[in-house]
Amino acid sequence: MTEEEAAFIEAMGQYLGGYGMTPMAGRLWAWLLICDPPAQTAGDLAVALKASRGAISGAASSLASAGMIRRVHRRGDRREYFSAPPGTFDSLLRSAGTAYGRLFAITSEGIAAVDGRPGGRERLQEVHDAVAFVARELPALIDRYLAERGSAVTRPVLAGRPQPEETPA
Numbered sequence: 001m002t003e004e005e006a007a008f009i010e011a012m013g014q015y016l017g018g019y020g021m022t023p024m025a026g027r028l029w030a031w032l033l034i035c036d037p038p039a040q041t042a043g044d045l046a047v048a049l050k051a052s053r054g055a056i057s058g059a060a061s062s063l064a065s066a067g068m069i070r071r072v073h074r075r076g077d078r079r080e081y082f083s084a085p086p087g088t089f090d091s092l093l094r095s096a097g098t099a100y101g102r103l104f105a106i107t108s109e110g111i112a113a114v115d116g117r118p119g120g121r122e123r124l125q126e127v128h129d130a131v132a133f134v135a136r137e138l139p140a141l142i143d144r145y146l147a148e149r150g151s152a153v154t155r156p157v158l159a160g161r162p163q164p165e166e167t168p169a
Contacts, residue, residue: 001048005034009049021066024051025059029068032084039072039083067092090149093142100135107131 001009009030016026027049032040035048045056060082063069069084107128114121 008034021062022059024049024055025062027051028056028059028082029063029084032069032082038085039081041079041081043079045082067095090146093145097135097139097142100131100138103131104128104135 009027012030013023013026016029017023028045031045031048032038040048042053042056042060045051045060046053049056060069060071064071068088069082070088072081072083073079074081107124110124111121111128114124
């Protein structure tokens with residue numbers, strides 16, 4: 001790992017750490033975005049990131065739950081492999097619309113619950129209006145991005161290397 005790569009990995013760790021994930025989750029995701037080979041075992045990741053397998057496992061669980069990485073098993077190999085394949089982040093983007101839709105529903109229920117209460121409704125209404133805007137606009141923005149990306153010249157992802165057969169973990 002180069003110094004520049006290490007700096008990128010640490011910066012991503014700090015960034016995701018500031019948004020509720022652990023710094024290790026950010027470091028793991030960053031490494032999976034740039035590593036070769038693109039699918040790595042917990043042992044590979046522990047060595048590369050100078051971390052314990054337990055730290056890797058916990059970070060991988062949170063990233064997989066968020067849809068940011070994929071966990072797979074290869075036929076004939078008992079180990080689990082982790083990767084951030086192309087399209088993984090697209091799935092995360094698509095799910096963002098659902099998250100804002102749910103938050104819109106919750107804030108709508110909250111507005112109904114505080115009807116007549118002074119003060120609280122104004123603050124809640126501000127959040128509700130912002131969430132309503134994002135819930136309305138985000139799907140179109142994501143669709144436009146995915147369409148632009150889909151029409152762009154595709155880059156060779158794995159340089160033609162055959163990949164072992166994988167099954168989701």
